[in-house]
Amino acid sequence: MSNELRVAAPVEVSVIERLKAAAGPGGYIDDPKDLEGYSKSWRDDWKGAVPLLLRPKTTAEVAALVKICAETKTAIVPQGGNTGLTGASQPHADMSEVIISTSRMNSVREVDVANDTMTVEPGVILQEVQRVAADHDRLFPLSLGAEGSCQIGGNISTNAGGTQVLRYGNTRALALGLEVVLPSGEIWNGLRSLRKDNTGYDLKHLFIGAEGTLGIVTAAVLRLFPLPSATETAWIALQSPEKAVELLSFMKSKLGEQVSGFELLQRSVVDLVLEHIPDTEDPINGRYPWYVLTEISGQGAPGSLSELFTDTLGEAAEAGLIDDAAVASSGLQGQKFWRMREEMAEAQKRAGPSIKHDVSVPVSKIPQFLAEASAALEAAYPGINIVTFGHVGDGNMHYNPVAPDGWTRQAFAGERDKVNRIVHDLVVGHEGSISAEHGVGRLRLDENMHYKSAVEIDMLRTVKRALDPDNIMNPGKVIRL
Numbered sequence: 001m002s003n004e005l006r007v008a009a010p011v012e013v014s015v016i017e018r019l020k021a022a023a024g025p026g027g028y029i030d031d032p033k034d035l036e037g038y039s040k041s042w043r044d045d046w047k048g049a050v051p052l053l054l055r056p057k058t059t060a061e062v063a064a065l066v067k068i069c070a071e072t073k074t075a076i077v078p079q080g081g082n083t084g085l086t087g088a089s090q091p092h093a094d095m096s097e098v099i100i101s102t103s104r105m106n107s108v109r110e111v112d113v114a115n116d117t118m119t120v121e122p123g124v125i126l127q128e129v130q131r132v133a134a135d136h137d138r139l140f141p142l143s144l145g146a147e148g149s150c151q152i153g154g155n156i157s158t159n160a161g162g163t164q165v166l167r168y169g170n171t172r173a174l175a176l177g178l179e180v181v182l183p184s185g186e187i188w189n190g191l192r193s194l195r196k197d198n199t200g201y202d203l204k205h206l207f208i209g210a211e212g213t214l215g216i217v218t219a220a221v222l223r224l225f226p227l228p229s230a231t232e233t234a235w236i237a238l239q240s241p242e243k244a245v246e247l248l249s250f251m252k253s254k255l256g257e258q259v260s261g262f263e264l265l266q267r268s269v270v271d272l273v274l275e276h277i278p279d280t281e282d283p284i285n286g287r288y289p290w291y292v293l294t295e296i297s298g299q300g301a302p303g304s305l306s307e308l309f310t311d312t313l314g315e316a317a318e319a320g321l322i323d324d325a326a327v328a329s330s331g332l333q334g335q336k337f338w339r340m341r342e343e344m345a346e347a348q349k350r351a352g353p354s355i356k357h358d359v360s361v362p363v364s365k366i367p368q369f370l371a372e373a374s375a376a377l378e379a380a381y382p383g384i385n386i387v388t389f390g391h392v393g394d395g396n397m398h399y400n401p402v403a404p405d406g407w408t409r410q411a412f413a414g415e416r417d418k419v420n421r422i423v424h425d426l427v428v429g430h431e432g433s434i435s436a437e438h439g440v441g442r443l444r445l446d447e448n449m450h451y452k453s454a455v456e457i458d459m460l461r462t463v464k465r466a467l468d469p470d471n472i473m474n475p476g477k478v479i480r481l
C-alpha cells in the first residue's frame with residue numbers, strides 16, 4: 001500500500017487563504033500538529049498530509065467551500081469519523097488536497113414516526129442515530145464495531161454493512177433520500193422520504209458507496225423499523241463452516257426473519273480477543289474449531305422468544321449441527337457475547353499485521369470457498385495461519401491470512417499481492433465480491449480494476465467524468481481514470 005497514486009502540486013497559499021476566509025474563525029484547522037490525526041487511518045496503515053481541514057456547519061457553507069475548490073481545481077477529501085479501512089478517508093501525502101470534515105454538521109433535522117423515517121445531517125455519530133431512533137420507539141438497524149465514532153455520512157458513503165444486514169439490508173437499503181453538494185458546488189436536494197418513486201434513474205444510489213468521489217453528502221433520510229422488544233442471543237460451538245451454513249438455513253426455516261444476526265468466528269480469532277482485549281472471557285468452556293454468534297429479535301414481552309429459541313437450538317443439536325451452546329441469560333450477558341465479536345478488529349490490530357480480505361460469496365458457497373482458499377494458501381505458504389470471522393449470514397467474511405510459522409509478520413506483508421491474487425481469484429470464481437462492505441478506496445483499487453470488466457469500468461469512468469470533470473472529489477480513490 002502506498003500513496004504513489006497522486007503526485008500533484010501543493011494547494012497554493014492564496015487558495016488556502018480564500019478557503020479560510022470563507023470558513024470563518026472556528027471553521028478550519030491549519031496547525032500541522034492538529035492535522036496529523038485527520039491525515040492517518042485507524043490502523044495507522046495510511047498516512048498523508050494536508051495544509052487545511054475545513055469544518056462547515058451548514059449545507060450552504062459546504063457549497064461555498066466546494067465552489068472555491070471547483071474554481072481553483074483544488075482536490076477535496078470528504079471525511080466523517082475517519083474510521084474507514086481502505087485509505088479512502090485519508091489524504092495523499094503531497095499536500096495537494098484539503099479535507100472537508102462533516103463532523104460539525106451533526107443535527108437530527110426531523111423524526112417522522114408515522115412515516116418511519118429520520119432526517120439527519122452527515123456528522124451525526126451512528127450510535128446517536130440509533131439512540132434517537134430508540135427514543136422514538138424505533139430501530140435504526142445499522143450496527144458495526146466503529147459505531148461509537150463513525151458518522152452516518154461515512155456510513156452512507158461506504159454503503160456500510162455490519163451485523164444486521166441479514167435481516168435489514170446494508171446502508172443502501174436504509175437510505176431513502178439524500179442531499180448532496182456536487183463537485184461543482186451545486187446542491188442536489190434529493191431528500192425524499194418515499195418508499196415508492198419511479199421517476200427515472202435513482203440518483204441517490206450513485207452517491208451511496210461512492211466513497212466521497214462524486215460529491216459530499218450533507219443530509220439523508222433514513223428508514224426506521226419497529227424496535228424489537230424481545231431479543232435472544234447465543235454463542236454456539238460447532239465443527240465446521242458447513243455446519244454453520246446448515247444451522248443458518250435451519251434457523252431461518254424455524255424462526256423466519258426473526259434471525260437478525262449470524263456471525264461465524266474461527267477459534268483463532270476468539271483466541272486473539274482473549275489475549276489482547278482486557279475483561280473478556282470465553283463464553284463456552286473447551287475449545288472448538290468454529291463458533292456462531294447469533295441473535296433473534298421480535299415483538300412481545302422480554303423473554304417471550306426464549307422457549308422457541310432454546311427449542312430450535314435443541315433440535316439443531318439433535319440434528320448434529322451444534323456441539324455446545326451458551327444462551328445469554330440476560331441482556332448484559334448478550335452484550336458480553338457481542339463485545340467479543342465487536343473487539344475482533346481491535347484485537348487483530350493489536351496482534352500485528354495480517355493480510356486482510358473483506359470478501360463475499362453466495363452463502364451456499366462459503367464452506368467450499370474457505371476450504372479451497374485454505375488449501376491454496378497452505379500449498380503456497382506451508383504452515384500459514386488463517387483468521388476468519390464475519391457476517392456470514394449475508395455471505396461476508398473477513399478472511400485474514402497471518403504469517404506462517406517461522407516468518408515475521410512484516411516479511412509476510414511483502415507477499416500481499418500474491419496472497420490477494422490467490423484469495424480473490426477464488427472469490428471471483430465463486431461469483432463473489434472482493435470488497436463486501438469496506439469499499440475500494442486505495443486498498444482495493446488495483447484489484448477492482450483487475451477484476452471488473454472493461455464495459456463496467458467504462459461505465460464507472462463515464463459517471464465519474466460526468467459529475468466531476470476536473471477530478472477534484474477524492475481523487476485516486478475507487479477508480480483509476
Ligand SMILES: Cc1cc2nc3c(=O)[nH]c(=O)nc-3n(C[C@H](O)[C@H](O)[C@H](O)COP(=O)(O)OP(=O)(O)OC[C@H]3O[C@@H](n4cnc5c(N)ncnc54)[C@H](O)[C@@H]3O)c2cc1C
Pocket residue numbers: 042077078079080081082083084085088089102122143144145146149150151152153154155156157158159160161162163210211212213215216217218345346437438474
Ligand atoms: C473497529 C471497526 C469496525 C468496523 N466494522 C465495520 C463493519 O462491520 N461493517 C462495515 O461496513 N464497516 C466497518 N468498518 C469500517 C468503517 O467504520 C465504516 O466504513 C464506516 O461506515 C465509515 O464511517 P466514517 O464516518 O468513519 O467515514 P470515514 O472513514 O470518514 O470516510 C469513509 C469514506 O466516506 C467518505 N465520506 C465520509 N463522509 C462523507 C460525506 N459526508 N460525503 C461524502 N463522502 C463522505 C470518505 O471520503 C471516505 O471515502 C469498521 C471500522 C472499524 C475501525
